[in-house]
Amino acid sequence: MLFGIPDLQIVLGYGLSIGLALACIVYGWLYWNEGDGGNGS
Amino acid sequence: MAVNTLTMTALVLIYLAATLIIGYLGYKKTKSSEDYLVAGRCSHPVIIALSYGATFISTSAIIGFGGQAANLGMSLIWLTVLNIGVGILLAFVLFGKKTREIGHRLSAVTFPDLMCKIYKSPVLQYIAGFIIVVSMPLYTAAILIGGARFIEPTLGIDYTTALILFAVITAGYVVFGGLIAVMYTDAFQGTIMLIGMTVLLALTLVAVGGWTTGATALTNMADLVPKALASQGMTGWTTMPELGSPIWFTVITTLVLGVGIGVLAQPQLVVRFMTAKDNKSLNRAILVGGPFILMMTGVAFTVGALSNVYFYQTSGKIAIDAAGGNVDAIMPLFINQAMPEIFVVIFMLTLLSAAMSTLSALYHAMGTALICDLWGRGKECALSLKAHQAGIVIMMVLSTILALLMPISIIARATVMFMGLCACAFLPAFAVGVYAKAPSTKAALYSMVTGAVVWFVWTAFFHAAEAKPLGLCQALFGKVTLLGAPWTAVDPIVIALPISLIVMVVMQVQAGKAQPAATAV
Numbered sequence: 001m002l003f004g005i006p007d008l009q010i011v012l013g014y015g016l017s018i019g020l021a022l023a024c025i026v027y028g029w030l031y032w033n034e035g036d037g038g039n040g041s
Numbered sequence: 042m043a044v045n046t047l048t049m050t051a052l053v054l055i056y057l058a059a060t061l062i063i064g065y066l067g068y069k070k071t072k073s074s075e076d077y078l079v080a081g082r083c084s085h086p087v088i089i090a091l092s093y094g095a096t097f098i099s100t101s102a103i104i105g106f107g108g109q110a111a112n113l114g115m116s117l118i119w120l121t122v123l124n125i126g127v128g129i130l131l132a133f134v135l136f137g138k139k140t141r142e143i144g145h146r147l148s149a150v151t152f153p154d155l156m157c158k159i160y161k162s163p164v165l166q167y168i169a170g171f172i173i174v175v176s177m178p179l180y181t182a183a184i185l186i187g188g189a190r191f192i193e194p195t196l197g198i199d200y201t202t203a204l205i206l207f208a209v210i211t212a213g214y215v216v217f218g219g220l221i222a223v224m225y226t227d228a229f230q231g232t233i234m235l236i237g238m239t240v241l242l243a244l245t246l247v248a249v250g251g252w253t254t255g256a257t258a259l260t261n262m263a264d265l266v267p268k269a270l271a272s273q274g275m276t277g278w279t280t281m282p283e284l285g286s287p288i289w290f291t292v293i294t295t296l297v298l299g300v301g302i303g304v305l306a307q308p309q310l311v312v313r314f315m316t317a318k319d320n321k322s323l324n325r326a327i328l329v330g331g332p333f334i335l336m337m338t339g340v341a342f343t344v345g346a347l348s349n350v351y352f353y354q355t356s357g358k359i360a361i362d363a364a365g366g367n368v369d370a371i372m373p374l375f376i377n378q379a380m381p382e383i384f385v386v387i388f389m390l391t392l393l394s395a396a397m398s399t400l401s402a403l404y405h406a407m408g409t410a411l412i413c414d415l416w417g418r419g420k421e422c423a424l425s426l427k428a429h430q431a432g433i434v435i436m437m438v439l440s441t442i443l444a445l446l447m448p449i450s451i452i453a454r455a456t457v458m459f460m461g462l463c464a465c466a467f468l469p470a471f472a473v474g475v476y477a478k479a480p481s482t483k484a485a486l487y488s489m490v491t492g493a494v495v496w497f498v499w500t501a502f503f504h505a506a507e508a509k510p511l512g513l514c515q516a517l518f519g520k521v522t523l524l525g526a527p528w529t530a531v532d533p534i535v536i537a538l539p540i541s542l543i544v545m546v547v548m549q550v551q552a553g554k555a556q557p558a559a560t561a562v
Contacts, residue, residue: 004256005115007280013118017339020125024331027130028324035138035320 049195049386056390057210060397063229064214067222074424077219078150078409080316084224086325091231092224093313093326094333095398097128097304098234100187101456103341103395108368109296110345111360113270114278116292117342123301124338129330132305137314137323139475144315151406152308153414155315159474160482163418168489169467170414173308174407176462178436181403182444183455188396195389204444211397212437215404216430220316223401230394235333237391238340240384248379249350258350265359278346290530295457295506299532303460306467309406348375407440408433454507458500465492465537469545477549484548492541496533505529
């Protein structure tokens with residue numbers, strides 16, 4: 001039982017949800033100034 | 042309702058006034074067709090993120106899916122994994138940037154227009170436009186009904202008046218202000234949603250004694266799972282359903298995969314990518330988008346599941362029994378009973394924001410599809426502001442009529458149906474279109490038509506949740522579905538999307554092999 005949840009698949013689901021949201025923050029921060037122009041023309 | 046009606050009415054009116062003022066600011070900034078259709082291709086990253094998120098999350102995501110989590114448990118958290126991983130990260134990084142670049146280079150203004158210009162095929166534009174104009178009103182009607190049901194008791198007006206008022210007010214700022222007004226108001230509404238869901242999570246955790254206490258109590262309630270659900274594979278609210286059981290198929294194929302993947306090729310969301318000035322704006326939007334979605338669906342599913350603890354501790358009943366068997370009534374009942382009066386008001390505004398932000402995006406996508414992609418395709422009139430305004434009004438009227446006439450059993454499935462159809466018909470052709478150097482028009486055409494047809498056949502004749510209310514299989518073959526379990530629980534997206542993808546890939550590879558040979562000849 002982890003944080004009151006007995007099923008590791010559910011714990012993994014919560015972990016991935018929070019981890020992916022953090023990954024979005026890290027991605028946005030790392031690439032904050034990348035991608036000027038580039039309209040493919 | 043626990044809240045003073047006068048207070049509620051005053052706050053709703055202030056909210057509506059603020060929305061209309063913001064919409065008016067959008068209208069003042071709209072000078073050209075490009076402003077009206079793709080927000081001038083220079084939207085701020087935070088506006089893009091909030092608009093994308095608020096359009097993505099409708100009332101049904103909070104009330105409907107929150108209620109499903111109360112009924113089926115925390116396994117729905119896997120939908121949040123896909124919502125963020127696929128709906129934000131994958132969508133923005135893999136598809137968003139390419140879509141923006143190609144859309145800018147080809148001056149595409151709608152999703153069907155983008156497909157037409159990538160594949161150099163007006164037929165694709167007609168087909169994509171047709172699918173949007175035919176299927177999107179159903180989804181729009183579902184949003185309208187959800188909003189009207191909220192407005193009816195809140196403002197004390199009858200249901201039909203509430204529905205028409207809701208439709209007209211939302212269409213008002215979309216018609217005049219175009220996509221700039223839609224995205225400005227989305228950002229405002231998204232902010233309200235973020236505040237509402239954050240407070241909801243905090244107050245719910247307080248109500249159940251904190252995360253670990255609440256989750257442990259919910260785990261200990263496993264023997265209270267209704268027999269009807271237990272016999273179909275449900276094992277508790279904090280555990281996954283039995284692998285391969287009907288409930289496992291419903292949770293994984295319909296709710297998690299159907300909605301999680303379906304979001305990738307929704308025309309009203311794809312257009313948001315084309316409003317960015319550069320890829321830097323999309324990178325920055327990801328930073329806001331991920332946490333926003335976590336706070337929407339992650340909170341709704343968690344609160345929904347934990348509501349069982351609250352109801353059991355206060356009334357001795359699980360959530361679905363406390364709500365009289367109505368899944369959609371669980372979240373509103375929980376809010377009304379467990380939350381302080383002032384939060385009931387905040388949450389009602391959160392729901393109104395979720396409904397209006399999705400509705401405005403759908404009006405814009407349907408209206409522009411009708412004018413730009415069907416009626417005026419390739420003509421100068423397609424770029425006339427007045428023509429687009431007329432298109433939005435026509436689609437608003439059609440959706441409203443649909444909301445008043447369609448049986449509720451069909452409307453209740455509209456969100457999942459729309460997302461499934463979009464993924465099956467559009468996703469393979471869209472993905473190959475933005476990445477292949479020489480995308481095959483024939484492959485896209487066959488993939489799109491095959492995806493749509495197989496989706497429809499499986500929906501009408503095999504998947505019980507839709508086949509039963511549609512009644513087509515019953516009328517033609519005298520039975521609800523053509524196959525028995527477990528096929529009746531397998532969502533159409535699981536069948537139609539791989540077929541559409543195989544058709545696209547095989548024909549694209551064949552076209553790639555044929556091209557050099559043809560050149561050599």
